[in-house]
Amino acid sequence: MTNTSPVHIPAVDAPDQPDVTPALKDLYRGFEQELLVPLWTEIGDLMPAHPRSRAVPHLWRWQRLRRLAAEAGDLVPVGRGGERRAIALANPGLGGRPFATPTLWAAIQYLMPGEDAPEHRHAQHAFRFVVEGKGVWTVVGGDPVPMRRGDFLPQAGWNWHAHHNATAEPMAWIDGLDIPFQYVTESQFFEFGRDEIGETERTTPERSRSERLWGHPGLRPLSVGAVAPGSPLLAYKWEFTDRALADQLAMEAEKYGGTVEPGHAAVRYTNPHNGADVLPTIRAEIHRIVRGAETAPVRETGSSVYQVFDGSGTVTVGDTTWSVTRGDLFVVPSWVPFSVKSEAGDTDSDSGALDLFRFSDSPVFEALQLDRTDK
C-alpha cells in the first residue's frame, strides 16, 4: 500500500503525463526535498472512477481457524497485557496487517474451560457473534451476558468488559471491531480494568440485566435516562432472530411480501433506543436464503465480512466463487459485486436455509453521506 519510491517520477509511458525533461526531473527532485507529491502522477490511484479496493476477496475456513485457535488455547495463556486470545483475519491485500478489510477487524476468540479474559475498555466499537458452542459470559459493566450459538453481542466503545468461561468446555466465537478504522483515523483510547471480576459477576444468568431492561419489543424502560453511544441492549438472542427470519419467509409464502427478494429474508440489528445501527461504525445483519434461492448481485461502498451461520451454498464476490459451509468467513471489499446461492437440498429439511451473518462499515458512509449502492 505504501509508496516508498524516493522520487515520484512517473514512467515515461504513463498516460497523461508530461515528458520527463531534465528540468522536470529537477522539479520532481525539488518536490521530494520539500516533502511534496504532485497530484498529476497519483490521480489514477487516488481518484479512481469507482472504488478499487486494496483488499481482495478472501475466504477463511472455520475448521482451520478453529483448529489453530484450539492449539493457541494450549500454548498461549490469556492475561493482562495480551488481553485476549484472539486471532485476526489478515486480508492478503493489506500488507500483512490483521485487517480483514481496510476498516474492519474480524477474529476468532478462544477461551479455555474456567478461563477469564481480564477487564478492559477501549474506544473501538466491538461485537461478538457465536457460531457454535456456549458457556462463556461476557461481563459488561458488571452485567454478565450469556453467549450461545446464534447470539449477537454488541459492545460499544468505552464500556468495561471481561469474559469468563463458566464451563468445562472451551468456547470459540467471532469478535468484530473497527480497529482498522480507528487505527487509520487515530481515535483509539484504551484502559485496563480490574484483573479479576467480582464474585457476583461470575454468576451465569440466562438473561443479562440489559436484556431484562431493553429486550422487550418497542418498550423503553422509563428508569433509564441518557443513553451512551451504541445499543444499550447487550445481547440479541438467536431465538428472536430466527423467529424474525421465519416470519418473513412465512409472510412471503402467504404472498404478503416481507422479504428482500424471493427466498431472501434479512434483519438488521438495531439500537432499541433510537432505531439506528447497533454500533456507530458497524452494521450487523443476518440474511437467510432458502434452499435453492439466489440473491441478485449488489455492490456498495464500504466493506463487509460474512460468516456462514448455517447451511451451505455458493458465494460469488467479484470474479471469485466459493462453496461455503458453517463457520466459514469471507470478505467483500468495497464496490465488488456480491451474490449468494443457497444449496438446493435433496430433502425438504426445515432448517436447510443458508444463514449468513454479515457485518460492515456502512454506518460510517451513511453518517458522512458517502454511501452509494448499485443493484
Next chain:
Amino acid sequence: MTNTSPVHIPAVDAPDQPDVTPALKDLYRGFEQELLVPLWTEIGDLMPAHPRSRAVPHLWRWQRLRRLAAEAGDLVPVGRGGERRAIALANPGLGGRPFATPTLWAAIQYLMPGEDAPEHRHAQHAFRFVVEGKGVWTVVGGDPVPMRRGDFLPQAGWNWHAHHNATAEPMAWIDGLDIPFQYVTESQFFEFGRDEIGETERTTPERSRSERLWGHPGLRPLSVGAVAPGSPLLAYKWEFTDRALADQLAMEAEKYGGTVEPGHAAVRYTNPHNGADVLPTIRAEIHRIVRGAETAPVRETGSSVYQVFDGSGTVTVGDTTWSVTRGDLFVVPSWVPFSVKSEAGDTDSDSGALDLFRFSDSPVFEALQLDRTDK
C-alpha cells in the same frame, strides 16, 4: 373558554388596570369596533405564572361507561356516517366538548357480535387500548390486528382502518386520539374507505403482519424502506409489556435498580423504527406500582389520561383524591401534581400490583421545546 362580553372593560378594582375614565371607555369601544383586545386586561389569563388548566381533574367509572356503551350497542347502529360507536369523555372544564383534556380525546368504543365498523382514515393520530375482553380485529391497511386485554394498538394518522368483531361476544375498548389538538390547530383530514372489508381481511390471525415484521426486539426488517410517521408496529401485546414490568421489579429486588422509584416500574411504548414516541403527538406508557408503594408527586406541562388496567389504589390529582379500580379513567391536567398509592393487599397475591395505562401529549411539547417537569 370563550369570552363573549361585547366590550372588554375590566372591573374597576381589577389589579394593575388604569382608571376607567370616559376617554378610556371610548378607547375600549374603539378597540371593540376594530376587533382589537388590549393585552393589559387579559394578561393574567393569557400569561399566568404557570399553566392553570381550564380542564379539571375528573374520574369516570368504568362500570358506568361499560353499561352505557352496552346500551348504545342496543340502540345505535354502527355504520357509514357515524363511523364508530365511540363515546367520549367530556372534561367538565371544557365547555361540554368531547375533550378529555385540551389536547386529548378518550372514548370507549363498543362493537356488537359480528359487527363491522367501516373503513376510513384521518389525519388524527389514534390508538386502542384493551382493558378487558377480546375478539375484535382492527384491520389496518388490510392487515388484521387482534385485540385482547392488555394490548396496545397505535394507529398513526392517515392509515386506512376498520374494526370487525369476529366473535359472539360484544367487546369494549378505549380509543385515544389527538382530536382536540387537531381541532384547535385545524389540521384535520378525513376520507371514507370501503364500506366492507374483503374476505381475506376477515381472517383472525394470532399475530398481525406488522408484528411479524417489526415485533422482534431490536431487529429491523430489511425489506422495509421508507417508514411513514408513527410506529410501523401495530400491536404491543400484553405478554411483552407484562414481562418488561416484571423484569424491572425483579431487578430492583436484586438491588440492580431498573425501576423509576422504589416499587414503581414503567415502560414507554416506542416506535421500533426510530425509538421515538409511538405517535407524533401522543405518548403512551404503562406504570406498575407494587402493593403498598407510593409514587412521588410529579407535575409536567401537558395533560394525561390514565386508565387503571389492574389492581386498585388511591390517586391524587392536585387537591382531589380518588379510590380507583380496574377500568376507571381519570385526567391529570397540565402542571397539576399527580401521585398514586397502590393498595396494600392483605394477601401476598402475585398480581396484586396497581397497573396504570397512561397517555399524554408530551411529544408535542418536546418537539416544540416547551416541555418542563417538576419533581
Next chain:
Amino acid sequence: MTNTSPVHIPAVDAPDQPDVTPALKDLYRGFEQELLVPLWTEIGDLMPAHPRSRAVPHLWRWQRLRRLAAEAGDLVPVGRGGERRAIALANPGLGGRPFATPTLWAAIQYLMPGEDAPEHRHAQHAFRFVVEGKGVWTVVGGDPVPMRRGDFLPQAGWNWHAHHNATAEPMAWIDGLDIPFQYVTESQFFEFGRDEIGETERTTPERSRSERLWGHPGLRPLSVGAVAPGSPLLAYKWEFTDRALADQLAMEAEKYGGTVEPGHAAVRYTNPHNGADVLPTIRAEIHRIVRGAETAPVRETGSSVYQVFDGSGTVTVGDTTWSVTRGDLFVVPSWVPFSVKSEAGDTDSDSGALDLFRFSDSPVFEALQLDRTDK
C-alpha cells in the same frame, strides 16, 4: 367555539343519525350525566374532510390601529402588571378572544418617548417586526437591540426582555407570539424581571451583541457552546433582507431562477445555529412580488398573519379580496387558498414591489408531521 347545549341530541334530520326514540333520548341523558359525548353526533365537526377553520379571513387597517394605539399612548400607562401597551387582533370567528388565528397572537405595541416597558420573561415564543419608525431598543438578557423599519427581532421563550424608547418620538411595531397555541396547550410560564434596566443597558448601539456574534453569513462563533431553543441572532436587519430579495429578482432577470415563481422572491428567517425556523413554533418570511405580478393560489394546514411592509396590491383569501397598502394586516386561516397580486404601477419606480411580511405556525405542523400543502 364551545357547545353549551346541555344535552347533545342531534336534530331529527341530521344526516347519518339514529332515530331519536325515547330510549335513545334516555341514553343521551345518561351520557350527559356521566360527562360523555358520542362521536356519531359530533364527527362532522371534529373530523371534517379537510380543515374548516373557525377563524375567518379578516383585514385590519394599519392607519386605524396606529391611531388607536396612539390614543392608548395618551390614556394607558405602561408598567408592571399590564406589562406592555399592546393591542391584539381578535379574529371575529374566535369568540372575542385576542387571537388573530387559533394559534397566533398579533398585536401593535406602542411606546411613548422616553418610556420603558418593564423586564419579564415567558415561555411564549415572540418576535417584533417594524413596519415604520425607529428609536426603540429591546433589551434581551442585557443586550440592547435596535429596532428600525424592516427589522425582524425573534425572541425565543424564557429570555428576559424589556423595551425602552430612547428618542423623542413615539414608536409602534408589531408583536407576534404563540400565545393562543400555548393557551390551548397550557404550557405557559411567566416571571417578572427587574422594574428598571441598568444604565449600561440604556445605551443605543447600532448593532446588538447578538448580531456581532451571529450576524455574519455562515460563520459560527466558537466561543458559544450550547445554544438555547430559538435563534441566537436577535435581529435580522432590513438591509440584508432587502438585498436578499433584490438578488433573487436580479437572478431571475438573468434567467438563473432564484425566485419561487415569476416575479415572486421570498426568504425565510432562520436560526443560524441550525438552519431551522427562527422560533420553535413560529415561521417568519418576507415575500416580494414585483409590480404587476401575481402569485399562484396555495393552501396549507395552519394559519398565517400577513402585514404589508411596502407597496400595494390585491389580496385574495378564500372568497374574500381586499386592496391592501403599507401596514395593513390580514389573516389566512388553515387550508384557505391564498394569492396576491401586486399593483401594476404607472411609473417605473424602483421600490414599487409589494413586500409582505408573513408569520405562521408551520413549524408546529412540521415537527408533528401534520403539515400538508396544496398548490
Next chain:
Amino acid sequence: MTNTSPVHIPAVDAPDQPDVTPALKDLYRGFEQELLVPLWTEIGDLMPAHPRSRAVPHLWRWQRLRRLAAEAGDLVPVGRGGERRAIALANPGLGGRPFATPTLWAAIQYLMPGEDAPEHRHAQHAFRFVVEGKGVWTVVGGDPVPMRRGDFLPQAGWNWHAHHNATAEPMAWIDGLDIPFQYVTESQFFEFGRDEIGETERTTPERSRSERLWGHPGLRPLSVGAVAPGSPLLAYKWEFTDRALADQLAMEAEKYGGTVEPGHAAVRYTNPHNGADVLPTIRAEIHRIVRGAETAPVRETGSSVYQVFDGSGTVTVGDTTWSVTRGDLFVVPSWVPFSVKSEAGDTDSDSGALDLFRFSDSPVFEALQLDRTDK
C-alpha cells in the same frame, strides 16, 4: 505503516508475550499460512492508551511551495488526465504518500494566466482557501465563483467544477480534500466533465449565484427545495470573516466576552442550510490571536492542517516549536497538544494579529461519536 515481516514472531523480550517455544513458533507459522495474525503480538500498536499518530508534526514554508509551484507552471501543462496543477504535502510519517495527515489532503494549486483546469467531479469533499492573489473563478455547476485573498470556497463531493484564470497573472491557492480518508475507506467516485466550460461561464462576476441566494445572514431562499450534502454557499468572503473576528475582539474589549479565550477570536464556517460543518468530512475555521496573546494547549482526536493567513508568531505542536509567517502550512496530528503565540509587535498596528486558517477531520469523529478533547 505496513508490516511486511513475513512471520509475526515478537521479539523474545517483548512485554507480556509468551515464551517462543518451538511449538509456538509452529503455531505462528500456521497463522501465517492461513493469513491470520494474533492480537496479543499487535495490541500495543493497535490499541494504544491514546492515539499515537503515525503522522508527525511538520512545517512547509509557503515561499518554497510558491516557488516550486511557479516552476511547475512553466513545466507542467494543465489538462485532461492530470486534471490539476496541484502539489500536495506529504507527511514524512506517512510513507511517502501525498497525505498531509492520515485523513486530509492539502495542496497548493497553481493556474497560469488564461489557463483553464478542466471540469470534473468526484466523491471527495474539497475546498479552496486563498492566502494571496486573485483572478481565478471556480465554476461550480455552471456558477462562476470568484477567488480572492481570504476567501474560503467549499465544494462538497459530486459537484461539477472547473477553474479558469481570467487575468494576466498566475494565481496560487490551497486545496483541501478528504482524499486520504476516502482512499482508506474506499468510497471514491470520479467522472470527467466537459473539456471546455461554456462562454457564459467565463464571466467574472463579483459574487457567485450561490452567494446571492445563500449569502445573507440567517435568510433562507424559499425557491430552493432539497439541498445536497455540504454547504450550498460556495464562497465565504474574507470581508465577512474579518468583520466577525473583529466584532468578537471588540466585544471582548468591552468586557462582553465573545472570544474563545483572552485575545483569541474564532469562527467556524458552517452550512447555512443546517448550521452543520461546511463539508460532511471537513471542518474549517479561522482563528485570530492578537499581538502578544497565547492560546492554551489543546489536544483532540483527529488531525488538522493550519495555514498562516496573516501575521506571524510561534507555534508549538507537541515537542516542536516553529516561527511561522504568512502562508506557512503545518500539521497537528491526532492527540498532539497544540498552542500558538502571536508575535508581540513593537507598533500598535491595527492588523498585527496572527490569523490562522485551520481545517480538520473533526466532523468524522463527531458523526461517529468518537470525538474527544482535552484542554
